[in-house]
Amino acid sequence: MGLTVKSRFPPDGAGLAVVSLAGDLDVASASELRGHLAALLGDGADHLILDFARVEFVDSNGLSVLAGLHRLLQPSQQADDRGDQAGTLAVAAVNQRVRQVLRTTGFTRIIPIYPSVEAAVVIHQAGPHGPSRPERPRQ
Structure with missing residues (x-):
């Protein structure tokens, strides 16, 4: 399965872009995604x-x-x-299989994972005084 990539800039997002992905992020699609993300950064998304x-x-x-x-x-x-301020990267709405890959490889220690895009946007809009890490789901 290929990868479909779509982006949107939420209102009042101040440099925020939400990138929706569908499919497999693998050797066949990584280059396409890299190019799409580079274009977003070039358009001012940070x-x-x-x-x-x-x-x-x-x-x-x-x-x-x-x-x-x-x-x-x-x-x-x-x-x-x-x-200069750093940009931010977050991942949202990750299924269990992909979450396990991110956890095993250590990505969960450097890239926050949110339960939903909406939660990630709210925390981003809270600014530097808002929570810096997502809440961990209770088990």
């Missing part, structure tokens, strides 16, 4: 929420895209010295 509600599978190539994007959104030391 806060990205990836909607994984319809992502069925992620392989190492897909994880590489996430890692590269996370790195891109972090400020360089020079930018940090100037007081």
Whole structure:
């Protein structure tokens, strides 16, 4: 199965883009996603929420895209010295199989995962004084 990628900019999002993905994030689709995300960054998005509600599978190539994007959104030391803000990356609505891949590979320690896109948007709009990490679901 291929990957479908659609983006939207929520109102009052201040540089926020929500990227909805459907299908498999793998060797066949990683390049396409990388290009789409680069275009969003070029258009001024510096806060990205990836909607994984319809992502069925992620392989190492897909994880590489996430890692590269996370790195891109972090400020360089020079930018940090100037007081430039870092961008943010979050993932939302992840199914159990993909969540397990993210947990096993350590991505859950560097990229927040939210139960829904709506929750991620609310926390983003709360700004720097809002919660910095999503709440963990109770079991």
